[in-house]
Amino acid sequence: MSETDGFDDVTEAEIRAAFDEQSYVADDDIVTTVLLALRLGRPLLIEGEPGAGKTELAKVLAGGFDAELVRLQCYEGLAAENTLYEWNYTKQLLAVQAGEGGVDGDGTGSGEGPEESVFSEAYLLERPLLQALRGEGRRVLLVDEVDRADEAFEALLLEVLSDFQVSVPELGTIAAGTPPVVVVTSNRTRPLSDALKRRCLYLHVSPPSFEKEREILSRKVPELHDAVAAELCGIVGRLREEPLRKPPGAAETIDWARAVATLRGNGGPDSLTREEVRRTLGTVLKEVEDVERVDDELLDSLVEAARAAREAAGS
Amino acid sequence: MTDESDAGRTDPTDGETVVRATEHVRDELVRFARALRRAGASVPANAATTAARGLVVVGFADEDRARAATRAALVTDPRDVDEFERLFPEFWRRLTAGLGETGPAERWDDPPEGALAPLGGEPADGEEPEATDETETASEPDDDPEGSVAWRSSSLAAHLDERGDDEPLAVARYSPTGSPAPVETLPGFAGHDVLGSAVDELTAALATLRGRAWDTAGDRRTDARRALRASVGTGGTVVSLPTRDRKQSEVRATWLVDVSRSVLDTLDRGFLLDVLGRSRAAWRDCRVFFFDEGVREVTSAFEDGTAEGAAEALADAEAEWGGGTRIGGSLAELRTRTPDAVDNRTVVFVVSDGLEMGDLSALERELAWLSSRAVAVVWCNPLAAAPGFEPTAGGMAAALPFVAGPFAFAGPDDVTELARQLRAQGPGGRVGYEYDPRRKDA
Numbered sequence: 001m002s003e004t005d006g007f008d009d010v011t012e013a014e015i016r017a018a019f020d021e022q023s024y025v026a027d028d029d030i031v032t033t034v035l036l037a038l039r040l041g042r043p044l045l046i047e048g049e050p051g052a053g054k055t056e057l058a059k060v061l062a063g064g065f066d067a068e069l070v071r072l073q074c075y076e077g078l079a080a081e082n083t084l085y086e087w088n089y090t091k092q093l094l095a096v097q098a099g100e101g102g103v104d105g106d107g108t109g110s111g112e113g114p115e116e117s118v119f120s121e122a123y124l125l126e127r128p129l130l131q132a133l134r135g136e137g138r139r140v141l142l143v144d145e146v147d148r149a150d151e152a153f154e155a156l157l158l159e160v161l162s163d164f165q166v167s168v169p170e171l172g173t174i175a176a177g178t179p180p181v182v183v184v185t186s187n188r189t190r191p192l193s194d195a196l197k198r199r200c201l202y203l204h205v206s207p208p209s210f211e212k213e214r215e216i217l218s219r220k221v222p223e224l225h226d227a228v229a230a231e232l233c234g235i236v237g238r239l240r241e242e243p244l245r246k247p248p249g250a251a252e253t254i255d256w257a258r259a260v261a262t263l264r265g266n267g268g269p270d271s272l273t274r275e276e277v278r279r280t281l282g283t284v285l286k287e288v289e290d291v292e293r294v295d296d297e298l299l300d301s302l303v304e305a306a307r308a309a310r311e312a313a314g315s
Numbered sequence: 316m317t318d319e320s321d322a323g324r325t326d327p328t329d330g331e332t333v334v335r336a337t338e339h340v341r342d343e344l345v346r347f348a349r350a351l352r353r354a355g356a357s358v359p360a361n362a363a364t365t366a367a368r369g370l371v372v373v374g375f376a377d378e379d380r381a382r383a384a385t386r387a388a389l390v391t392d393p394r395d396v397d398e399f400e401r402l403f404p405e406f407w408r409r410l411t412a413g414l415g416e417t418g419p420a421e422r423w424d425d426p427p428e429g430a431l432a433p434l435g436g437e438p439a440d441g442e443e444p445e446a447t448d449e450t451e452t453a454s455e456p457d458d459d460p461e462g463s464v465a466w467r468s469s470s471l472a473a474h475l476d477e478r479g480d481d482e483p484l485a486v487a488r489y490s491p492t493g494s495p496a497p498v499e500t501l502p503g504f505a506g507h508d509v510l511g512s513a514v515d516e517l518t519a520a521l522a523t524l525r526g527r528a529w530d531t532a533g534d535r536r537t538d539a540r541r542a543l544r545a546s547v548g549t550g551g552t553v554v555s556l557p558t559r560d561r562k563q564s565e566v567r568a569t570w571l572v573d574v575s576r577s578v579l580d581t582l583d584r585g586f587l588l589d590v591l592g593r594s595r596a597a598w599r600d601c602r603v604f605f606f607d608e609g610v611r612e613v614t615s616a617f618e619d620g621t622a623e624g625a626a627e628a629l630a631d632a633e634a635e636w637g638g639g640t641r642i643g644g645s646l647a648e649l650r651t652r653t654p655d656a657v658d659n660r661t662v663v664f665v666v667s668d669g670l671e672m673g674d675l676s677a678l679e680r681e682l683a684w685l686s687s688r689a690v691a692v693v694w695c696n697p698l699a700a701a702p703g704f705e706p707t708a709g710g711m712a713a714a715l716p717f718v719a720g721p722f723a724f725a726g727p728d729d730v731t732e733l734a735r736q737l738r739a740q741g742p743g744g745r746v747g748y749e750y751d752p753r754r755k756d757a
Contacts, residue, residue: 028379028380028383029379029382029383029386032373032379032380032383032384032387033383033384033386033387035372035373036369036372036373036384036387037387039372040365040368040369040372042365045391047393048393076660089537089539089542089556090556093546093551094552097551097552147658147659148659189658189659189687189688190655190658190659190660191654191655191658194357194359194391197357197359197391198359198360198361198362201365201369201387201388202386202387202388202390202391203387204390204393204396206393243676243679243680243681243682243683244683245683245686245687245716245717246687289716289717292716293716
């Protein structure tokens with residue numbers, strides 16, 4: 001497969017290699033679903049708790065296949081002009097005042113005529129969706145946290161995802177030569193439309209199991225002692241049983257492991273101390289109510305969970 | 316898992332076999348999708364087609380791959396995964412049996428069983444019959460005979476009439492320390508105009524959705540008119556591009572109203588229904604749920620703008636439940652049955668005294684979910700109108716970290732105060748009964 005090709009003939013082995021290269025630990029069903037998304041050319045809708053690795057998957061795909069990552073971070077109020085294209089108003093006004101452009105030009109953008117239209121390529125500002133459609137070679141379009149955007153944006157996205165083309169009234173229809181791989185993520189803070197789901201393959205990413213989380217830490221934070229990593233995973237698993245405002249995801253576990261490894265340097269005991277847990281919990285708990293919830297009793301329970309995890313891991 | 320030879324069981328040179336195999340796969344996929352839908356799963360209309368393409372890509376040799384491929388196409392909600400996993404083995408057995416050494420089996424020689432059986436089909440030996448009208452009927456509330464509904468309605472009307480607007484509310488027993496003591500007399504329901512203004516203020520305080528009016532403080536669209544006007548002062552040069560945006564003036568809300576005896580005996584029902592009715596009419600999207608032992612959506616009772624349907628719904632709820640409250644259990648039911656009632660632009664109002672009869676840890680868990688999902692959870696407690704109120708009831712104490720409030724909720728003045736605090740501080744600010752100036756004055 002050449003570098004300029006899409007992902008039509010990618011193999012499962014190549015996906016696994018890409019994941020391994022990027023130290024991304026993925027279950028078999030994730031690999032199979034990603035393979036389908038690439039081979040069938042269907043957008044992939046990934047849902048799951050924050051920190052489960054949804055965004056990371058798109059980044060890993062881009063990194064592993066030397067593809068350009070075009071990221072669109074969604075937020076409330078996101079509108080078409082923020083995502084597709086805008087006209088460079090200032091440049092247009094200056095061009096009109098200087099007599100270099102007009103609103104009735106031929107629109108070729110050649111710059112040769114005295115009355116080049118200010119509604120031509122030279123005045124077009126591409127935004128992420130248009131960039132993803134018009135780019136060359138392999139591209140991964142990440143539409144991140146689509147549930148934060150308004151329903152109106154979802155409708156706009158449908159048009160792009162259906163035909164991989166957009167219509168710019170002054171320029172005509174712009175279609176993708178090679179459709180990008182599209183990854184749409186959602187934290188399920190609001191239900192997505194059936195129309196969007198119908199266009200996508202669906203993947204739900206659950207919080208990692210104890211074993212998977214240990215493997216993630218061994219790859220992402222190799223400098224951390226294995227037994228300590230197991231203890232951290234045990235504590236995080238215990239924390240997820242608590243009714244927290246923001247339960248820790250895999251990303252928080254990695255942050256915590258890095259923090260512990262940094263504080264320890266090359267030394268430190270091969271087991272977490274109670275005080276060490278207490279001082280560093282701020283890296284996994286991000287809400288004041290959650291931090292306040294960890295009283296002495298819960299802290300004892302966390303330390304106990306750490307010991308149990310260490311024994312279960314045989315470290 | 317099947318062996319590798321499964322994929323090659325059909326002879327590709329045998330056109331008829333290939334056609335039959337294709338039809339067999341298609342039939343089984345359609346049947347599988349239908350079975351999932353019948354079980355309540357949300358399966359897109361084109362899902363079977365997508366699943367078929369997925370199976371072509373991953374082949375039929377590996378059950379796990381096929382499971383992942385069909386799941387990616389047929390499942391669109393994590394709550395449907397269990398149902399998918401329950402039905403997949405039978406789908407897979409039938410699919411692979413039909414792709415045997417001699418090609419796909421003759422149709423109908425292996426009639427589908429259990430959940431994959433066609434609608435109306437006879438159940439297999441020893442199998443429970445498919446859900447029928449009888450079972451569905453059993454799970455639904457009985458259709459009340461007209462006389463019964465009328466009785467309930469008149470019962471509530473009589474209750475409201477007897478009491479009258481000026482009559483003080485009957486006292487209920489409440490004590491911050493847990494010992495029985497009468498609650499101080501709460502103010503009676505005053506005037507509708509006051510309540511209307513209070514709801515308007517609440518709208519302004521909690522608006523999360525864009526309305527039709529434009530605001531110049533936004534960043535959504537370039538304001539060409541202002542740009543041109545400004546350019547006059549600079550000789551035609553545009554120095555900056557002013558923008559405008561739609562004002563946030565609309566509210567999306569969900570009311571969760573505790574209709575247990577302890578609340579209904581304390582709260583002015585006319586006031587409650589009036590608040591709910593006005594919210595339903597004034598806000599862009601407003602859903603109303605009553606809860607006690609379970610949860611029930613009663614939004615439609617407020618559709619016609621009159622109090623009759625709402626009063627009837629309240630009377631029905633009281634007649635059906637009217638016992639102890641399981642707030643956590645009710646919230647869990649809401650989460651599993653109607654999770655779309657709450658999203659990140661929805662303000663959730665909980666009207667409850669916080670007297671939880673269920674598991675407190677379950678209540679905490681559900682409120683953690685609710686608070687992380689909604690834009691805000693505002694707790695309206697009728698007992699908080701009493702000057703001596705302290706949130707020491709188990710449910711109320713457990714709820715505090717997850718909610719804004721508790722706020723007093725006994726009359727229009729309380730709604731006004733609720734709106735004032737939320738407008739000044741926002742739902743995440745220092746708000747609640749303890750910041751109510753009337754409490755200090757009392």
